[in-house]
Amino acid sequence: QQQVKQSPQSLIVQKGGISIINCAYENTAFDYFPWYQQFPGKGPALLIAIRPDVSEKKEGRFTISFNKSAKQFSLHIMDSQPGDSATYFCAATRGFKTIFGAGTRLFVKA
């Protein structure tokens, strides 16, 4: 089965620090790599996404780094804030199918 492996499972970061979440995939046919943010009691919401022909994408404090040869991608949250405390999911999409990572629970200490 196609897999997307995500680490760490949980992460505690001080306010103002950098949060880093990593993902690895197996299938080179994936053509879209989104990150989702989920708050308790809510559905996931798209945070930022990248295509495999781009090595980095930045939107505000959020950056995706993409390493096609290593089949890895990561989310960096700069200047982490308590409001960033949530569960983050990486995903890989091909056509109409999406495979999600297991999720990372981020807690930003004030």
Added chain:
Amino acid sequence: EAQVTQNPRYLITVTGKKLTVTCSQNMNHEYMSWYRQDPGLGLRQIYYSMNVEVTDKGDVPEGYKVSRKEKRNFPLILESPSPNQTSLYFCASSLTSPSTDTQYFGPGTRLTVL
């Protein structure tokens, strides 16, 4: 307001009692999908629909049925629920496909099967 709605939000039922979870979107999206979320497993795709009357299996379709008779609605049917279908379910939609357009998720339905 553009949104994906699901009903009910919470449901407790017993093994074998047929149930339907409804999903509706008001964004005129062609693509809709159902996922289940379980601790440590992330979200797993159950079924998806590329357009009216066109559906296909995701990674975990066993025990579920879907139908897409109207563009806005995509109900999930459990004809004989079992305890291993206890989970948090999400419906999602996107304009044409999740690899070209943003996927919008509903608020979730927490299902418990006793």
